[in-house]
Amino acid sequence: MAVLVYTENTEGKFKKSAFEAVTYARAIADALNTSLSAAAIGDASDEELGKLAKYGAKKILKISDAQFKNYSVQGYASAITQAAQKENADVVVMLASFGGRGIAPRLAVKLKAGLAEGAVELPKIVGNFIVRKTAYSGKAFADVEIVSAKKIITLIPNSYKVEEKPETAAIENLSPSINNDDFKMTVKETVRSTSKVSLPDAEIVVSGGRGLKGPENWGMIEQLAEILGAATACSKPVSDAHWRPHSEHVGQTGITIGPNVYIAIGISGAIQHLAGVSSSKVIVVINKDPEAPFFKAADYGIVGDAFDVVPKLIEAAKAFKAGQN
Amino acid sequence: MKILVCISHVPDTTTKINFTPDNKSLITQGVQFIINPYDEIALTRALELTEKSGGSVTVINVGEATTEPTLRKALAIGAADAVRINAQPREAFFVATQIAEYIKKTPYDLILCGRESIDFNSGTVPSMVAEMLGIPSVAISKTIQVENGKAVIEREIEGGKEVIECALPLIAGCSESVAEPRIPNMRGIMSARTKPLVVVEPVQTETFTKVAGYDKPAPRSSVKLVDAAEPGKLLELLHTEKKVI
Numbered sequence: 001m002a003v004l005v006y007t008e009n010t011e012g013k014f015k016k017s018a019f020e021a022v023t024y025a026r027a028i029a030d031a032l033n034t035s036l037s038a039a040a041i042g043d044a045s046d047e048e049l050g051k052l053a054k055y056g057a058k059k060i061l062k063i064s065d066a067q068f069k070n071y072s073v074q075g076y077a078s079a080i081t082q083a084a085q086k087e088n089a090d091v092v093v094m095l096a097s098f099g100g101r102g103i104a105p106r107l108a109v110k111l112k113a114g115l116a117e118g119a120v121e122l123p124k125i126v127g128n129f130i131v132r133k134t135a136y137s138g139k140a141f142a143d144v145e146i147v148s149a150k151k152i153i154t155l156i157p158n159s160y161k162v163e164e165k166p167e168t169a170a171i172e173n174l175s176p177s178i179n180n181d182d183f184k185m186t187v188k189e190t191v192r193s194t195s196k197v198s199l200p201d202a203e204i205v206v207s208g209g210r211g212l213k214g215p216e217n218w219g220m221i222e223q224l225a226e227i228l229g230a231a232t233a234c235s236k237p238v239s240d241a242h243w244r245p246h247s248e249h250v251g252q253t254g255i256t257i258g259p260n261v262y263i264a265i266g267i268s269g270a271i272q273h274l275a276g277v278s279s280s281k282v283i284v285v286i287n288k289d290p291e292a293p294f295f296k297a298a299d300y301g302i303v304g305d306a307f308d309v310v311p312k313l314i315e316a317a318k319a320f321k322a323g324q325n
Numbered sequence: 326m327k328i329l330v331c332i333s334h335v336p337d338t339t340t341k342i343n344f345t346p347d348n349k350s351l352i353t354q355g356v357q358f359i360i361n362p363y364d365e366i367a368l369t370r371a372l373e374l375t376e377k378s379g380g381s382v383t384v385i386n387v388g389e390a391t392t393e394p395t396l397r398k399a400l401a402i403g404a405a406d407a408v409r410i411n412a413q414p415r416e417a418f419f420v421a422t423q424i425a426e427y428i429k430k431t432p433y434d435l436i437l438c439g440r441e442s443i444d445f446n447s448g449t450v451p452s453m454v455a456e457m458l459g460i461p462s463v464a465i466s467k468t469i470q471v472e473n474g475k476a477v478i479e480r481e482i483e484g485g486k487e488v489i490e491c492a493l494p495l496i497a498g499c500s501e502s503v504a505e506p507r508i509p510n511m512r513g514i515m516s517a518r519t520k521p522l523v524v525v526e527p528v529q530t531e532t533f534t535k536v537a538g539y540d541k542p543a544p545r546s547s548v549k550l551v552d553a554a555e556p557g558k559l560l561e562l563l564h565t566e567k568k569v570i
Contacts, residue, residue: 010483071487073452073462098481102464105452108418114533115417117447130537136351137443139342140541148533185461188477189488198484204570228570239501246502247467247481252338252443253362253501260569272338275443278542282567284559285548295548300562304553316557320564 004089025093026056053169074182077106096154113150137275202231211266215243251276269294326380333361363439401509401517412527421453
């Protein structure tokens with residue numbers, strides 16, 4: 001019996017969310033009185049892999065065969081299955097990232113494991129094994145009981161705090177058996193935006209709505225975001241009008257986020273929008289309409305015109321950051 | 326090209342969610358049910374693809390008879406026929422097994438789904454079906470093109486996108502940017518009544534998860550207002566009270 005965490009890397013580097021997954025998986029291993037192994041696929045150096053030990057992995061399986069250079073959902077699912085079997089893992093943890101969301105269901109079928117997708121806190125494991133996740137697009141929580149012996153959990157990024165618990169871990173190479181049918185998909189092109197903070201893992205998000213009147217006014221949103229180290233987002237009407245790309249649309253039919261701070265500027269707060277952001281830890285609303293429904297869901301509010309408030313906020317943020325350094 | 330589109334029957338996006346006193350299930354009284362919005366995007370893309378290069382679109386749902394109006398709506402939008410697997414959609418593995426078993430008997434070139442349902446938000450069924458059939462899957466697609474028996478799909482990755490190419494058959498989950506949903510016209514609505522809707526009995530299968538209960542997030546304490554003339558106060562509060570910046 002063991003717990004296995006699959007840690008995703010981007011071009012050989014782990015992001016903070018990978019360490020969240022390791023911390024989370026280690027807490028489960030502790031509760032089950034067993035040890036934690038981590039599996040990583042791709043080019044991460046031994047030094048980078050060693051970081052996983054800092055958060056509690058006692059063993060690190062390195063899968064770096066040439067076939068795995070590019071993401072293949074079937075190939076990766078197959079490799080992680082073999083890692084889970086090698087470790088005799090009863091619980092497999094990975095992030096509910098774009099990659100993890102594709103892999104976990106396939107892993108569940110391969111391992112005949114129950115899957116709880118999108119966990120927001122540690123499972124309750126006394127008696128039954130129950131995992132809490134958001135449902136109805138953030139309007140509710142569902143407690144999912146996994147009734148099978150083998151269990152898979154995907155963890156929402158930003159929902160579990162990273163905590164160090166250094167271990168000395170051995171790095172072992174794992175060379176999974178390969179089925180060529182798993183590599184039918186070819187990657188033609190990878191496009192990564194380099195400088196910007198990625199929206200799903202951002203700790204702070206600055207978001208704009210129709211109240212900003214047009215795409216030409218997004219400069220101040222981007223500037224505020226840059227000073228705060230935040231990602232930018234928008235409401236549905238904004239992406240529908242092509243003021244901003246669809247990938248920035250948060251809400252029921254866009255993406256769901258749970259940053260530490262969500263700053264909504266010129267967004268009235270329709271129920272579909274709230275569904276995408278309600279798991280944010282702190283919500284700040286800036287709107288000139290004191291009756292905007294978003295104020296009812298906010299922790300802090302400023303009633304005022306975005307075109308007056310945001311430039312002042314930018315100046316204040318510059319001063320604040322200067323004071324911190 | 327034969328395309329199958331998987332349809333979930335979900336509460337309308339504006340629904341206020343309430344649960345039964347035992348917290349085991351949603352109170353459905355007075356709730357309007359719709360086609361899951363992402364599935365509607367998948368359906369629209371399927372219709373666009375067949376209009377361009379020929380073929381037909383079938384929709385499938387795992388649900389009891391109450392979901393038939395949702396399937397009729399899909400037929401009104403333009404699907405040629407509908408299949409309902411007559412079972413309560415208990416959990417993802419159960420639903421995926423039903424759909425995979427149907428596809429084993431009636432193969433399709435392309436299977437499109439929404440990236441997730443807006444009720445349970447897991448997005449696990451498409452990839453499970455693909456694994457059961459041993460075919461490739463893209464869980465979250467941004468755009469889908471099909472040419473000469475090959476699909477070219479842009480998929481979301483952390484902080485960017487990846488363009489992949491893959492021979493059919495495959496399963497793709499559709500996000501918002503895949504297509505612009507269509508409103509059914511009168512002719513579509515009229516013809517939907519007479520299009521075939523086949524009911525298939527479910528296969529026996531095990532289940533691995535169940536919902537122990539639902540609850541609603543605690544309401545936020547009331548909003549603390551900051552003077553618009555001094556937005557810097559806001560940063561102080563975020564720093565000292567909430568310790569988030």
